Amino acid sequence: MKIATFGASGATGRLLTERCLAAGYEVVALVRRPAEFVYAGRVRVVEGSAFDAEAVRLTMEGADVVLSALGARSLRKEDVLERAVPLIVSAMKEVGVQRIIALGSAGALDDSLKKQPAWRRWFVQKMVYNTFLKWAVASQASQWKMLSGSGLDWTMVMPPLLLNKPGRGTFRVDGEALPRNGARISREDVADFMIAQIGSAEWVGKGVYIAW
Numbered sequence: 628m629k630i631a632t633f634g635a636s637g638a639t640g641r642l643l644t645e646r647c648l649a650a651g652y653e654v655v656a657l658v659r660r661p662a663e664f665v666y667a668g669r670v671r672v673v674e675g676s677a678f679d680a681e682a683v684r685l686t687m688e689g690a691d692v693v694l695s696a697l698g699a700r701s702l703r704k705e706d707v708l709e710r711a712v713p714l715i716v717s718a719m720k721e722v723g724v725q726r727i728i729a730l731g732s733a734g735a736l737d738d739s740l741k742k743q744p745a746w747r748r749w750f751v752q753k754m755v756y757n758t759f760l761k762w763a764v765a766s767q768a769s770q771w772k773m774l775s776g777s778g779l780d781w782t783m784v785m786p787p788l789l790l791n792k793p794g795r796g797t798f799r800v801d802g803e804a805l806p807r808n809g810a811r812i813s814r815e816d817v818a819d820f821m822i823a824q825i826g827s828a829e830w831v832g833k834g835v836y837i838a839w
């Protein structure tokens with residue numbers, strides 16, 4: 628099994644890479660700074676940006692599955708997903724890769740919060756999604772639009788706040804909305820869930836919310 632990874636140098640991407648290697652998968656990672664990438668000696672590295680169509684295509688060649696944990700490194704408007712996801716989708720079609728499992732966010736859709744208590748829905752929407760996370764939310768909405776209209780075998784995994792804590796191994800998943808009072812989850816649990824999707828058809832063509 629050959630996995631093409633985007634965002635492999637990030638906090639969740641490193642966990643995905645580690646798990647792919649532990650599973651014996653061959654990994655190709657597109658990274659901007661290979662010298663700083665801890666897995667550089669153990670995966671095939673394509674040096675470049677996810678905004679470079681040729682680098683994206685090279686990363687994809689011969690892959691069975693694409694994993695993405697791409698995102699902006701700041702809360703400013705960087706348009707990372709707006710720019711990269713269309714290139715990833717095009718390259719997948721060009722080289723004939725059908726399956727993508729992408730890290731999204733619970734803020735991607737308007738009805739993400741419909742299972743929350745009213746006070747929490749108000750607070751998260753008005754004080755978080757509409758304010759300091761507005762560019763991240765816009766990026767994730769864009770990723771949703773691209774993937775859901777792609778015709779690929781896509782899965783978008785949509786967590787709330789990500790923590791660098793040990794995974795619990797148990798969490799709630801929901802195909803409709805963020806589970807009630809689900810406010811956080813560890814990156815380890817998210818990475819384990821994303822890796823499990825490689826061999827599962829359960830969430831193909833769907834978004835899936837995941838929270839403790």
Ligand SMILES: NC(=O)c1ccc[n+]([C@@H]2O[C@H](COP(=O)([O-])OP(=O)(O)OC[C@H]3O[C@@H](n4cnc5c(N)ncnc54)[C@H](OP(=O)(O)O)[C@@H]3O)[C@@H](O)[C@H]2O)c1
Pocket residue numbers: 633634635636637638639640657658659660675676677678696697698699700707730731732733763767786787788789790
């Ligand atoms: N933080 C949260 O609480 C939270 C909650 C829900 C969802 N999310 C979503 O989860 C995703 C990942 O978050 P994270 O905190 O694990 O990631 P992160 O540590 O911020 O890492 C982002 C990754 O994207 C890469 N990247 C950005 N622009 C790139 C470009 N132009 N070309 C190539 N690579 C590029 C970065 O590469 P470099 O190493 O080169 O910078 C890095 O590998 C994001 O989309 C975020 O919106 C986050």
